Amino acid sequence: MSALPTIPRISLTWLLVAQALVILPLLAHLPLWILALWLGCAGWRVQIFRMRAAFPTAWAKGGLMIAAGLGVYFSRGSLVGLDAGVVLLVAAFLLKLLEMRSRRDALVLIFLGFFVVVTGYLFDDSILVALFSLLPVTALLAALIGLQQSAIAQRPWPTARLAGSLVLQAVPLMVLLFIFFPRFGPLWSLPGPNDKGVTGLADSMAPADIADLSRSGALAFRAQFEGEVPARSELYWRALTLERFDGRRWSQSSLAQSPQTAQWQAAGESLRYSVVMQPSGQPWLFSLDVARTSLDSTRLMADFRLQRNRPVDRSLLYGVESWPQAVREPQLDAARRAVTLQLPADGDPRTREWAAQLKREHPHSEQLVQALLRHFNQQPFSYTLRPPRLGRDSIDGFLFDTRSGFCAHYAGAMTFVLRAAGIPARVVAGYQGGEFNPAGNYLQVRQFDAHAWVEYWRPQIGWTRVDPTFQVAPERIEQGLEQALSDEQSFLEDSPFSPLRYRQFAWLNQLRLGWDNLNYGWQRWVLGYQGTQQLELLQRWFGQLDGRLLALVLVGGGGLLLGALALWLFKPWQRERDPQQRLFRQFARLLARQGVHWQAGEGARAYAARAAGLLPAQAAAIEAFADLYEARRYAGEAIADAQLWRQLRLLRRALPWRLRVADKRTQ
Template sequence: MTRPDSLLPRESLLWIFAAQFTVLLPHFTRLPLWIIFGWALAVLWRVEVYRGRREFPGRLVKLLAVSVALLGLVLSYRRWFALEPMVALLAVSFALKNLELLSRRDAFLSLLLAYFVAATLFVFEQTIPYALYGVLAAVVVTAALSAQLGGFSARPRRALGLSLRLLAQSAPLMLLLFMVIPRLGPLWAVPQNSGGASTGISDSMTPGDFTRLSKSDQPALRIAFDGPVPAPEQRYWRGLVYSHFDGRRWSQGFGVDPREGAPVSWRKTENPLPEVGPRYRYRVIQEPTRNQWLFAMARPHSETRGVGETRDDRLVRSVPVYSRFAYDVRSWPRSSLVQRPELGDFERRRNLQLPAEGNPRARAWAQNLAQEHQDGAAISAAVLEFFHRRFTYTLKPPALGQDSVDEFLFGSQQGFCEHFAGSYVFMMRAAGVPARVVAGYQGGEWVDQEEYLLVRQYDAHAWAEIWTPSRGWQRVDPTAAVSPERIRDGLQSAAAEEFMEDSLLPLHRFSLLNRLRLQWDMINYRWYQTVVSFDSDSQQNLLKRLLGEVSPLRLAAFLLIPAAIGLCLLLLWLWWGGRGQQLPRAQRLYLKFCRRMAGVGVPRRSGEAPRDYARRIATEAPRLAAMASAVTAAYERAAYADDPSAERQLGRLLRQWRLGAMLANVAPRRHQAQA
């Protein structure tokens, strides 16, 4: 049976509910709505129990609540071995605990569970705002724990102050453990549900898809180079290859998508590398896409764990990119490849595939070009020349009908990158030249202060590749024939009047806001480089810089010496008077009065009560009797009656005391008594 003195008072309940709300708030947008309502209902029920209007639920009601919660989780999530259902299960347990929140033991258990819920914030995001909110959640939960001591500790100022001091004292230990504890695989490597919408480039392309991406200025890639940086015209970050066309929609086709079992080289030795060294070495930090494909320049090779290479010169990851992911890449220019693989029959048929019907004018023109020119390079030059003379680059192309290629080539002649790339590949295939559409990003903004390339969503781009027997696969960008400034200077230069015109706050038009946005991105970049991507390799490099050589003896000294220094400082603080700082203000003021009385020759005896001390002062120093009586009365009202006005009066009395005058009046009496 729970003792009455262990029941939760009102202040403790309020602190528990505040801590629960703080740690659950960031999850409100991703948890099912019924979990949020369930938590609010459990809180309301517990409040009604405190008011005496309801009883704690019985065993049957608890069993029913647990059954309904489990049924809701089963219906809300398609699979269980994923992060979202596990976090939701933790949130449900957290909410149901309120139905049996009776004693301080239950309160401590609920608040310890709150720390785990707060830690799940970083399962989904590891950005600076989430880190700051995580610190806030830790402060509130720790304050709620300290408030469970009851009475004076439950006051907001007292509880928050104690929480901040505890967390500040633990910060050095946290930093030390962050540097030396072996780095394990991150929790967020566990698969997540893929039902949420992904951002960025899709696994298919229809007219208008890349136009939609041009309206977003969200970061997509951050790329730091170890050595030379490619010219703007060479910054093509390929991610997807579209080989199948159904008359309107381009897609990867069978045998290309790794999600469908397409072959991927995970063993690096299977891909022979050229003897010529790589031209570019770089590290890519990719924003979450919820997809497996990664972005890199042509002919990429990566030694990052879990990253593989496909036959069509792409990088893929073994699991989808649910959070920011960093990987190292080396890229060779295709011109440096001595051996060029032959194009097999299956690959030739794949890259010549076209629907049986549709777009008759484009097919007829392509056949005429094939008869007029002897090779694919000449046919390509003729098509690009046609684009250059007659077409317009725009972010607002008109809608196209069923025969989209015919309408674009011989009708509107206005389009975005996907229009040019898709129609070009159609023409080359119709002329008998193997071709494919490549999707990714092109360009990027160079950040001088941190020396990295920032690629945004509006840098999304589509281009083409054609196969020739003499050169193999080679890149051809039809957009460059229409708008070369798009490739050289970026989308903002190529479509200045249309660029981000639908944005609520067009930051690119305000230089100050644009600089602030860039500064914020640099801070995020440094945060990820220093904290989020601090893996075992980074840890080893840091320890080598600090210790010279990482050995058990040096590592033990690195741990024990700061611990010993911290312990000595703590003991010194306690000895110097740290305990006295924890006394109430009224008691500290009265001790100051006692010290002043000792200075004039009337010290307080051990165990002497305040009133007895005042009477002895009146006997030994009559001129101080009135002051001692007033101080004693104010102290008793402040300390025992909890009177704030008496505490303020006690402070005023001590400030008004003229110590010099007191000594002048008392000193003659002391000399007379000694005589």
């Protein structure tokens, strides 16, 4: 290693800056005491540099380490797992700065810094975070450069500029690697970050949950159709079915978990589209009925939801083909029938009575459903996100007293009535609609598009979708939540700065849609660029693909890029402009190979004479070139360079291959 063991000032400066930049985007995912630890360590370190404080003693270091470990344990509840691991890593990154004395310590710190940047990506991989992370990476590289600089260098900026230019020059090569480097599946499974903050549908639903979702403008997924986008009122994105009712909440039945194949027959036209899903922390995917996907480890369950074998904990791209007119489960087996007729043993007596009365009036299920929808439409029901509180018999309270609520209330009440009247029915939870982004020709579906609707079953016809909310607030289905709530002013009332609230300003809306389009591209082409996506792209470019071709492209492309960079860096055309000088240099190189080295200041004539003396066999060829060269250069005779080069070639042929005159002379 180098002679100077201490850490140069520039390196320390950039390490401190890098530490701040590395930690900044992670702060939201770290406990608060990390912030205090960071400020304390950085302050202490600066004081050490100013000779106003000593390095921590072994006791102090041990104490700090134990304190950090305890801190992690108490704030994360464990010392293992990704969340605790990240906090530990960051704590180590901070404490290492304090005890850093030698260059080796600084190197460890810099590498730790790169790791912390990588773990930051696991929590947030948006385009802004990715761009921002170039700053800490550049600062870490600047610190690495600072370690190599001699102590004379004092100004920190040139070091950072050099680091920045290194990063910029590395970008083309990185893009090449990114596109062509083969992607593998996970080698072993690792715990993902616990996304407690992720909003989205859960596997059980009380009406208030949907109301919570309706207050969030967060993105749920984006969908891009091949061909026409279906009418908005057809866009019912199924996530899961809720078949169990306990008097208060609707939840997934145990039957939904059993691996049965869905019974259905494709009919009519199919729709093809791709979905880029945001991390949801749940295993189900969103699709229109009835869906089939090429995504591996995903299957269509018996209740027609798409289910993956593990939760979606990072954004996921999948292609789907859907048959909206398919006949679903024309025969209902006994178990499914029992589940879709299940009701609590007691409660809501008025509803049960009313259902029995409807059943008597309308013996056919079709008629009964129509009567029910008419009831919602004609009675004074209202659509609101701020419904009054309901008592113990919530369905009774909603249907006969308050008569105001939103989709979850309507879907729940209708399913209850249908079941009470002996018609198999269930609540379907998912999203409805979506906003079309003309900039990227795709739909963006947000959490406030969360919706619940009803499916009821008839013999031979199978499951039919029916949406009671449409009877109360058709604008919710046809235009969206914002229009449905235009009187109430409750749309996104908790987020006054959400750009979604200001869609009436055209330029702002343009900006918002453009930005979303950029993010969509980012997700599809960068974050989603994994195994199948890469394979598809490369096969489109190269047709049949094998490992040899891939290696060839990587090595060849890398060589080309590096060569171009070398040309740009060294600018060889500026070095030797004079063609005759080049000739002479070539001449000297030929003779040097024979052990006759040109000495600085030696004239062409003297050098040739010396060489001829040492290489008598080739004297003629040497003299011939020297004569020609002199005549061209000094006497100004019109001799073409080509002639000189020819003479040089003759000389090369005359010379033996590496005769070691110099060695003979010394022996």
